[in-house]
Amino acid sequence: MTGFLQAVAYGLLQGGLLALVAVGFSLVWGVMNVVNLSHGAFVVLGAYVGLLVNQRLGLDPFLGMFVAAVALFALGYVVQRFVINLVVNGPIFITLLLTFGLELLLTQGMNIAFTANYQGIQTTYAGTSFAVAGVQIPVGRLLAFVLSVVVTVALVAVMNRTRVGMSIMATGMDRGAARLMGIRARHVYALTFGIAAGLAGMAGTMIGMVGTFNPASAGGFTLLSFVIAVLGGLGNMYGALAGGMLIGLVQALGGYFLSGTWVNALAFLVLILVLMFRPSGLVGKAFYSARLEV
Amino acid sequence: MRQVLEVHNLSARYGRVEVLWEVDLFVGSKEIVSLVGPNGAGKTSLLRALSGMASSSADVMSFRGKDLRGLSIEQIVDVGIAHVPEGRRLFPGLTVRDNLRLGGWRTHNQDVSRVVELFPKLGQRINQVCGTMSGGEQQMVAIGRGLMGEPDLIMIDELSMGLAPVVVEEIIDVLPDIAASGTSVLLVEQDVDAALTTAERAYVLETGRVVMSGQAGELLADPRIQQAYLGIG
Numbered sequence: 001m002t003g004f005l006q007a008v009a010y011g012l013l014q015g016g017l018l019a020l021v022a023v024g025f026s027l028v029w030g031v032m033n034v035v036n037l038s039h040g041a042f043v044v045l046g047a048y049v050g051l052l053v054n055q056r057l058g059l060d061p062f063l064g065m066f067v068a069a070v071a072l073f074a075l076g077y078v079v080q081r082f083v084i085n086l087v088v089n090g091p092i093f094i095t096l097l098l099t100f101g102l103e104l105l106l107t108q109g110m111n112i113a114f115t116a117n118y119q120g121i122q123t124t125y126a127g128t129s130f131a132v133a134g135v136q137i138p139v140g141r142l143l144a145f146v147l148s149v150v151v152t153v154a155l156v157a158v159m160n161r162t163r164v165g166m167s168i169m170a171t172g173m174d175r176g177a178a179r180l181m182g183i184r185a186r187h188v189y190a191l192t193f194g195i196a197a198g199l200a201g202m203a204g205t206m207i208g209m210v211g212t213f214n215p216a217s218a219g220g221f222t223l224l225s226f227v228i229a230v231l232g233g234l235g236n237m238y239g240a241l242a243g244g245m246l247i248g249l250v251q252a253l254g255g256y257f258l259s260g261t262w263v264n265a266l267a268f269l270v271l272i273l274v275l276m277f278r279p280s281g282l283v284g285k286a287f288y289s290a291r292l293e294v
Numbered sequence: 295m296r297q298v299l300e301v302h303n304l305s306a307r308y309g310r311v312e313v314l315w316e317v318d319l320f321v322g323s324k325e326i327v328s329l330v331g332p333n334g335a336g337k338t339s340l341l342r343a344l345s346g347m348a349s350s351s352a353d354v355m356s357f358r359g360k361d362l363r364g365l366s367i368e369q370i371v372d373v374g375i376a377h378v379p380e381g382r383r384l385f386p387g388l389t390v391r392d393n394l395r396l397g398g399w400r401t402h403n404q405d406v407s408r409v410v411e412l413f414p415k416l417g418q419r420i421n422q423v424c425g426t427m428s429g430g431e432q433q434m435v436a437i438g439r440g441l442m443g444e445p446d447l448i449m450i451d452e453l454s455m456g457l458a459p460v461v462v463e464e465i466i467d468v469l470p471d472i473a474a475s476g477t478s479v480l481l482v483e484q485d486v487d488a489a490l491t492t493a494e495r496a497y498v499l500e501t502g503r504v505v506m507s508g509q510a511g512e513l514l515a516d517p518r519i520q521q522a523y524l525g526i527g
Contacts (some may be wrong), residue, residue: 060523163399164403166392166395166399167396167399168384169385169388170388170396170399173385173386173387173388174383174385176347176367176379177379177383177384178383178396179366179367179368179371180345180367180371180376180377180379181371181396181397181399181400181439181443182368182371182372182399182400182443183368183396183399183400184368185368248494270398
């Protein structure tokens with residue numbers, strides 16, 4: 001029984017972190033209809049930024065993640081503004097191809113810059129744990145989980161309450177109509193992509209703190225983001241949180257009951273089951289319900 | 295009368311297909327001007343050319359002395375032209391209030407009271423999600439959203455499309471108030487009778503060209519208009 005509860009606790013904590021990995025991916029897909037295959041590479045790049053500022057400047061990952069967020073935001077903004085915007089109105093195949101190319105570029109670049117060795121961000125507290133009713137709660141993962149929930153809630157607040165958020169939502173619903181309101185769609189797209197990359201950077205630093213990573217981890221994060229975003233409902237940030245938790249749980253319980261190789265198959269099985277009964281994802285409709293182009 | 299919008303020799307195209315030829319047009323300050331004509335005459339295309347949604351070329355296309363040629367959609371909004379597009383294009387998942395606030399996005403105008411004054415019905419439905427409202431109410435939101443940016447000219451495409459005549463009348467009755475308060479109106483309308491009764495002047499478009507223009511009253515009395523559009527004669 002304790003083993004089962006341990007798996008549940010681990011799954012929920014891991015799921016919160018996965019939600020932070022996926023929320024930006026979901027945002028970009030929902031607002032721009034771009035499936036960003038380089039998202040996982042942004043996550044890993046964020047982990048390396050966190051690692052570098054930790055090793056060189058001695059910054060704690062909870063400070064380093066802000067450096068990663070700012071650096072990745074800037075990179076994301078520039079990539080969208082000057083590269084993806086060129087083809088953002090094209091067929092989805094073109095943006096897939098472009099972001100796939102970007103992923104190759106980034107992961108191979110990281111291979112050259114940082115080698116393919118597994119690395120981790122060392123802290124004094126992340127490896128410690130405390131017990132609640134016989135269940136071990138790892139401190140690092142708990143902190144990362146809390147951060148993920150706080151960031152997701154904050155992101156929803158920004159989307160619903162602020163001027164920038166309103167412009168992002170409006171552009172996602174109907175780009176042409178948003179432009180008729182005077183909203184700079186190209187800038188909003190770049191901002192959205194930048195925010196997504198910044199969140200990926202934060203998530204990456206957390207992942208580097210609770211585990212290990214190398215450039216080849218990028219593909220796995222993209223895949224998980226894809227599953228979680230579709231599970232939750234595209235562009236729905238609470239949906240990403242729910243989807244992340246579900247996948248975290250499924251993976252942990254799958255690992256508890258079955259042999260390790262089944263874990264990824266289970267994630268997709270859950271995806272298929274949810275989509276059979278709720279085609280719009282776990283959390284109702286995505287925040288946009290219609291998409292029109294000029 | 296002072297002209298706000300002035301257009302000489304405007305042509306517009308979609309890709310390689312030319313849809314407007316040699317259009318001359320002006321709209322005065324506080325004036326209501328109608329564009330009428332059959333389906334496919336180019337009325338919507340003309341509005342789209344003016345708001346930058348369709349590519350066009352012209353000898354003169356200026357608004358309050360500012361050259362509009364080559365400006366983007368957003369820049370044209372900035373000079374003070376609001377476009378209520380065909381099909382209304384509201385943000386369907388958002389409330390009336392949020393739609394109106396987005397209309398005031400450029401000017402940071404969050405005050406919906408003037409729009410509610412013009413369309414009291416919207417006051418009762420301010421927190422309703424737009425996608426669930428009737429066509430007439432949606433058209434009110436669309437026009438209200440256009441006015442939130444405090445434009446000097448509002449261009450309304452197919453105001454009456456899909457609406458009951460009594461609703462159309464209710465909305466059209468507000469246009470003189472809008473014009474009097476300083477926002478000129480350029481109205482595209484299929485209902486020629488309603489368009490010419492409301493407007494001071496009108497242009498008749500056919501197959502991409504202006505074929506007639508003048509005072510609305512004179513056009514309404516013109517036998518060609520009566521025969522072609524009003525079923526009289």
